[in-house]
Amino acid sequence: GENVEQHPSTLSVQEGDSAVIKCTYSDSASNYFPWYKQELGKRPQLIIDIRSNVGEKKDQRIAVTLNKTAKHFSLHITETQPEDSAVYFCAASGGNTPLVFGKGTRLSVIA
Amino acid sequence: DSGVTQTPKHLITATGQRVTLRCSPRSGDLSVYWYQQSLDQGLQFLIQYYNGEERAKGNILERFSAQQFPDLHSELNLSSLELGDSALYFCASDWVTDTQYFGPGTRLTVL
Numbered sequence: 001g002e003n004v005e006q007h008p009s010t011l012s013v014q015e016g017d018s019a020v021i022k023c024t025y026s027d028s029a030s031n032y033f034p035w036y037k038q039e040l041g042k043r044p045q046l047i048i049d050i051r052s053n054v055g056e057k058k059d060q061r062i063a064v065t066l067n068k069t070a071k072h073f074s075l076h077i078t079e080t081q082p083e084d085s086a087v088y089f090c091a092a093s094g095g096n097t098p099l100v101f102g103k104g105t106r107l108s109v110i111a
Numbered sequence: 112d113s114g115v116t117q118t119p120k121h122l123i124t125a126t127g128q129r130v131t132l133r134c135s136p137r138s139g140d141l142s143v144y145w146y147q148q149s150l151d152q153g154l155q156f157l158i159q160y161y162n163g164e165e166r167a168k169g170n171i172l173e174r175f176s177a178q179q180f181p182d183l184h185s186e187l188n189l190s191s192l193e194l195g196d197s198a199l200y201f202c203a204s205d206w207v208t209d210t211q212y213f214g215p216g217t218r219l220t221v222l
Contacts, residue, residue, distance in 0.1 A: 043214060
Protein backbone atom coordinates (compact mmCIF):
# COMPACT_ATOMS: atom_id res chain seq x y z
CA GLY A 1 0.00 0.00 0.00
CA GLU A 2 0.85 3.66 -0.09
CA ASN A 3 3.42 5.07 2.35
CA VAL A 4 3.98 8.80 2.83
CA GLU A 5 7.09 10.18 4.52
CA GLN A 6 7.15 13.80 5.70
CA HIS A 7 10.09 15.97 6.79
CA PRO A 8 10.95 17.77 8.94
CA SER A 9 8.83 16.83 11.95
CA THR A 10 9.38 20.28 13.50
CA LEU A 11 10.31 23.57 11.86
CA SER A 12 10.93 26.97 13.42
CA VAL A 13 11.26 30.07 11.26
CA GLN A 14 11.42 33.79 11.87
CA GLU A 15 8.40 35.81 10.87
CA GLY A 16 8.74 36.86 7.25
CA ASP A 17 11.00 33.95 6.29
CA SER A 18 9.97 31.03 4.08
CA ALA A 19 9.10 27.52 5.23
CA VAL A 20 9.44 24.36 3.17
CA ILE A 21 7.99 20.96 4.04
CA LYS A 22 8.78 17.89 1.95
CA CYS A 23 6.94 14.62 1.40
CA THR A 24 7.65 11.47 -0.54
CA TYR A 25 5.19 8.78 -1.56
CA SER A 26 5.63 5.22 -2.68
CA ASP A 27 2.64 4.30 -4.88
CA SER A 28 2.95 5.54 -8.45
CA ALA A 29 -0.84 5.13 -8.81
CA SER A 30 -1.43 8.04 -6.40
CA ASN A 31 -2.59 11.07 -8.32
CA TYR A 32 -3.97 13.49 -5.74
CA PHE A 33 -1.85 15.27 -3.11
CA PRO A 34 -3.53 17.59 -0.60
CA TRP A 35 -2.01 19.57 2.24
CA TYR A 36 -3.89 20.16 5.48
CA LYS A 37 -3.27 22.61 8.29
CA GLN A 38 -4.38 21.60 11.76
CA GLU A 39 -4.51 23.83 14.81
CA LEU A 40 -4.57 22.26 18.24
CA GLY A 41 -7.80 20.32 18.82
CA LYS A 42 -9.31 21.49 15.54
CA ARG A 43 -10.18 19.79 12.28
CA PRO A 44 -7.61 19.40 9.50
CA GLN A 45 -8.29 22.19 7.01
CA LEU A 46 -7.35 21.87 3.37
CA ILE A 47 -4.98 24.66 2.36
CA ILE A 48 -3.91 23.57 -1.10
CA ASP A 49 -3.89 20.46 -3.27
CA ILE A 50 -2.29 19.32 -6.49
CA ARG A 51 -3.08 16.63 -9.00
CA SER A 52 -0.61 14.54 -10.93
CA ASN A 53 -1.19 16.32 -14.23
CA VAL A 54 0.19 19.56 -12.74
CA GLY A 55 3.74 20.31 -11.61
CA GLU A 56 3.14 23.40 -9.52
CA LYS A 57 0.25 25.30 -7.99
CA LYS A 58 0.21 28.59 -6.13
CA ASP A 59 -2.33 30.35 -3.92
CA GLN A 60 -1.11 33.67 -2.55
CA ARG A 61 1.70 32.85 -0.08
CA ILE A 62 1.34 29.09 -0.44
CA ALA A 63 2.69 26.94 -3.25
CA VAL A 64 3.01 23.22 -3.85
CA THR A 65 5.32 21.45 -6.27
CA LEU A 66 5.10 17.87 -7.47
CA ASN A 67 7.80 15.71 -9.02
CA LYS A 68 6.11 12.53 -10.24
CA THR A 69 9.32 10.91 -11.40
CA ALA A 70 10.95 11.24 -8.01
CA LYS A 71 7.62 10.72 -6.18
CA HIS A 72 7.95 13.76 -4.00
CA PHE A 73 5.98 16.93 -3.38
CA SER A 74 6.65 19.99 -1.29
CA LEU A 75 4.79 22.81 0.42
CA HIS A 76 6.28 26.29 0.33
CA ILE A 77 5.00 29.09 2.56
CA THR A 78 6.48 32.53 1.92
CA GLU A 79 6.42 35.62 4.15
CA THR A 80 5.41 33.51 7.14
CA GLN A 81 3.20 35.04 9.82
CA PRO A 82 2.56 33.95 13.43
CA GLU A 83 -0.89 32.67 12.41
CA ASP A 84 0.83 30.16 10.12
CA SER A 85 1.96 28.31 13.25
CA ALA A 86 0.22 24.92 13.24
CA VAL A 87 0.77 21.28 12.29
CA TYR A 88 0.84 20.63 8.55
CA PHE A 89 0.04 17.25 7.03
CA CYS A 90 0.69 16.07 3.51
CA ALA A 91 -1.33 13.21 2.06
CA ALA A 92 -1.64 11.09 -1.05
CA SER A 93 -4.48 9.16 -2.62
CA GLY A 94 -5.80 7.76 -5.88
CA GLY A 95 -8.77 10.15 -5.87
CA ASN A 96 -12.05 9.35 -4.07
CA THR A 97 -10.02 6.88 -2.02
CA PRO A 98 -8.68 7.00 1.54
CA LEU A 99 -5.97 9.55 2.21
CA VAL A 100 -2.61 8.28 3.45
CA PHE A 101 -1.09 10.98 5.62
CA GLY A 102 2.45 11.88 6.51
CA LYS A 103 3.19 12.16 10.22
CA GLY A 104 2.96 15.94 10.24
CA THR A 105 5.25 18.94 10.62
CA ARG A 106 4.89 21.29 13.56
CA LEU A 107 5.63 24.78 12.22
CA SER A 108 6.43 27.57 14.66
CA VAL A 109 6.70 31.12 13.34
CA ILE A 110 8.62 33.30 15.76
CA ALA A 111 7.65 36.95 15.84
CA ASP B 112 -17.23 25.51 8.29
CA SER B 113 -16.63 22.50 6.04
CA GLY B 114 -20.28 21.43 5.86
CA VAL B 115 -19.45 18.11 7.56
CA THR B 116 -21.02 17.74 10.99
CA GLN B 117 -20.12 15.37 13.81
CA THR B 118 -21.73 14.64 17.14
CA PRO B 119 -20.99 14.59 19.96
CA LYS B 120 -18.03 16.96 20.30
CA HIS B 121 -16.78 15.28 23.45
CA LEU B 122 -17.40 11.87 24.93
CA ILE B 123 -16.10 10.58 28.25
CA THR B 124 -16.71 6.96 29.12
CA ALA B 125 -15.26 4.02 30.99
CA THR B 126 -13.30 1.00 29.84
CA GLY B 127 -15.47 -1.80 28.55
CA GLN B 128 -18.25 0.51 27.41
CA ARG B 129 -19.67 1.07 23.92
CA VAL B 130 -20.17 4.40 22.18
CA THR B 131 -21.55 5.64 18.88
CA LEU B 132 -20.14 8.57 16.92
CA ARG B 133 -22.22 10.23 14.26
CA CYS B 134 -21.27 12.04 11.06
CA SER B 135 -23.30 13.86 8.41
CA PRO B 136 -21.49 14.48 5.12
CA ARG B 137 -21.55 17.61 2.99
CA SER B 138 -24.55 17.97 0.73
CA GLY B 139 -24.00 15.93 -2.43
CA ASP B 140 -21.13 13.87 -1.04
CA LEU B 141 -21.80 10.13 -1.20
CA SER B 142 -18.61 8.95 0.46
CA VAL B 143 -17.74 9.09 4.15
CA TYR B 144 -14.34 8.31 5.65
CA TRP B 145 -13.47 7.77 9.32
CA TYR B 146 -10.01 8.64 10.66
CA GLN B 147 -8.49 8.26 14.11
CA GLN B 148 -5.94 10.70 15.53
CA SER B 149 -4.26 9.69 18.77
CA LEU B 150 -2.26 12.12 20.90
CA ASP B 151 0.75 13.37 18.94
CA GLN B 152 -0.05 10.90 16.18
CA GLY B 153 -0.97 11.42 12.60
CA LEU B 154 -4.26 10.64 10.99
CA GLN B 155 -4.99 6.94 10.53
CA PHE B 156 -7.67 5.79 8.11
CA LEU B 157 -10.25 3.45 9.62
CA ILE B 158 -13.02 2.81 7.08
CA GLN B 159 -14.79 4.27 4.03
CA TYR B 160 -18.42 4.01 3.01
CA TYR B 161 -19.84 4.97 -0.35
CA ASN B 162 -23.59 5.33 -0.85
CA GLY B 163 -24.35 2.87 1.93
CA GLU B 164 -21.75 0.25 1.09
CA GLU B 165 -18.38 -0.39 2.66
CA ARG B 166 -15.73 0.62 0.11
CA ALA B 167 -12.37 0.41 1.87
CA LYS B 168 -11.03 -0.73 5.20
CA GLY B 169 -7.91 0.45 6.99
CA ASN B 170 -6.46 -0.54 10.33
CA ILE B 171 -9.83 -0.77 12.00
CA LEU B 172 -10.06 -2.97 15.09
CA GLU B 173 -12.62 -5.78 15.18
CA ARG B 174 -14.20 -4.02 18.19
CA PHE B 175 -15.03 -1.10 15.87
CA SER B 176 -17.73 -1.10 13.22
CA ALA B 177 -19.46 1.45 11.05
CA GLN B 178 -22.40 1.88 8.77
CA GLN B 179 -23.86 4.44 6.39
CA PHE B 180 -27.59 4.99 6.31
CA PRO B 181 -29.92 5.79 3.35
CA ASP B 182 -29.77 9.51 4.21
CA LEU B 183 -25.95 9.14 3.91
CA HIS B 184 -25.11 9.91 7.51
CA SER B 185 -22.67 7.48 9.06
CA GLU B 186 -22.12 6.06 12.51
CA LEU B 187 -18.94 4.63 13.98
CA ASN B 188 -19.49 2.15 16.80
CA LEU B 189 -16.69 1.50 19.27
CA SER B 190 -17.18 -1.33 21.76
CA SER B 191 -15.26 -2.93 24.64
CA LEU B 192 -13.41 0.35 24.93
CA GLU B 193 -9.83 0.41 26.16
CA LEU B 194 -7.70 3.27 27.45
CA GLY B 195 -5.79 3.25 24.16
CA ASP B 196 -8.93 4.07 22.22
CA SER B 197 -8.85 7.61 23.59
CA ALA B 198 -8.37 9.80 20.54
CA LEU B 199 -9.89 12.35 18.21
CA TYR B 200 -12.16 10.71 15.66
CA PHE B 201 -12.75 12.61 12.44
CA CYS B 202 -15.02 11.91 9.59
CA ALA B 203 -14.54 13.37 6.13
CA SER B 204 -16.65 13.32 2.99
CA ASP B 205 -16.14 13.65 -0.74
CA TRP B 206 -17.47 12.54 -4.09
CA VAL B 207 -18.44 15.55 -6.15
CA THR B 208 -14.70 16.23 -6.18
CA ASP B 209 -11.96 14.10 -4.65
CA THR B 210 -11.27 16.76 -2.05
CA GLN B 211 -11.99 15.46 1.44
CA TYR B 212 -13.48 17.93 3.89
CA PHE B 213 -13.24 17.09 7.56
CA GLY B 214 -15.78 17.43 10.30
CA PRO B 215 -14.92 19.05 13.65
CA GLY B 216 -14.18 15.69 15.24
CA THR B 217 -15.29 13.84 18.35
CA ARG B 218 -12.86 13.73 21.25
CA LEU B 219 -13.21 10.38 23.01
CA THR B 220 -11.76 9.95 26.47
CA VAL B 221 -11.79 6.47 27.99
CA LEU B 222 -11.19 6.41 31.76
